[in-house]
Amino acid sequence: MVQRASAAAGGAAMKAKQSLGSRLAEGVSGGLVRVLLIVVGLFWLVPTIGLLLSSLRSPEDIAASGWWKVFTEPSQITFDSYSKLLQNEDITSSLLNTVWITVPATLLVVIIGSLAGYAFAWMEFPGRDWWFLGVVGLLVVPVQVALIPIAELFGKLGIFGSVIGVVLFHVGFGLPFAVFLLRNFFAEIPRELLEAARLDGAGELRLFFRVVLPLGGPAIAALGIFQFLWVWNDMLVALIFSDSGSQPITVALQTQVRQFGNNIDVLAPGAFISMVVPLAVFFAFQRQFVSGVMAGAVK
Numbered sequence: 647m648v649q650r651a652s653a654a655a656g657g658a659a660m661k662a663k664q665s666l667g668s669r670l671a672e673g674v675s676g677g678l679v680r681v682l683l684i685v686v687g688l689f690w691l692v693p694t695i696g697l698l699l700s701s702l703r704s705p706e707d708i709a710a711s712g713w714w715k716v717f718t719e720p721s722q723i724t725f726d727s728y729s730k731l732l733q734n735e736d737i738t739s740s741l742l743n744t745v746w747i748t749v750p751a752t753l754l755v756v757i758i759g760s761l762a763g764y765a766f767a768w769m770e771f772p773g774r775d776w777w778f779l780g781v782v783g784l785l786v787v788p789v790q791v792a793l794i795p796i797a798e799l800f801g802k803l804g805i806f807g808s809v810i811g812v813v814l815f816h817v818g819f820g821l822p823f824a825v826f827l828l829r830n831f832f833a834e835i836p837r838e839l840l841e842a843a844r845l846d847g848a849g850e851l852r853l854f855f856r857v858v859l860p861l862g863g864p865a866i867a868a869l870g871i872f873q874f875l876w877v878w879n880d881m882l883v884a885l886i887f888s889d890s891g892s893q894p895i896t897v898a899l900q901t902q903v904r905q906f907g908n909n910i911d912v913l914a915p916g917a918f919i920s921m922v923v924p925l926a927v928f929f930a931f932q933r934q935f936v937s938g939v940m941a942g943a944v945k
Contacts, residue, residue: 747816
């Protein structure tokens with residue numbers, strides 16, 4: 647009985663010594679935090695939901711009332727705007743151009759960044775550390791600084807205004823971050839594991855594809871999502887380096903706003919499609935994204 651009383655007294659004393667913040671954190675943990683997170687998530691989704699409902703309304707209904715009117719008058723919902731969108735050649739071709747720009751730019755950055763990251767992490771060659779410092783230094787170079795010089799270079803090469811030019815620009819500015827991220831991740835792989843593979847007769851390429859790539863999957867997935875979102879949502883680079891035949895969806899929508907200010911029946915569904923594709927990619931690979939971001943945080 648005495649031991650129980652002393653233990654209870656000790657527990658009460660420790661609880662009394664807890665800071666006010668700790669006690670508040672313990673008090674709100676659990677159901678209240680979940681409810682708060684759900685509310686925040688719903689507020690975050692309000693613009694997307696509003697854009698979706700606006701894309702399902704006629705231009706007359708959009709001009710007459712807000713998108714929330716759909717909840718009281720569901721008869722306003724129509725797919726005519728999406729039908730008109732598919733008939734707009736500028737929008738459909740720009741959406742295809744966006745895919746042709748985003749997919750190669752993402753794959754090239756992931757492939758080249760993985761190879762370079764492995765080389766900087768585990769291969770010995772002259773000036774390796776200095777070359778890596780140079781790559782890290784490129785991270786601080788603003789995109790705006792290189793727009794005019796690279797535009798002149800692409801003009802001399804004959805690729806200015808083409809999909810290839812936009813892809814190469816995104817690859818060039820995406821590689822420094824890719825190499826930096828993957829090099830640091832690959833460097834955390836135990837040396838003993840690589841040495842055991844070399845003792846079994848594995849060369850550098852086989853070691854890279856059979857050992858390093860499977861272990862680096864989370865980091866590579868996170869890099870791929872970052873690059874995909876950046877390229878898909880880009881407008882500055884595409885606005886400068888693309889022409890009317892190679893412009894992506896972001897530039898096409900901006901052109902629609904400039905030329906047809908009341909063309910809301912095309913702008914709303916086009917903007918929603920432009921938004922929902924990167925959202926779908928993110929949610930589809932969110933587990934790999936979180937694993938890659940948290941890689942190395944816990945030993």
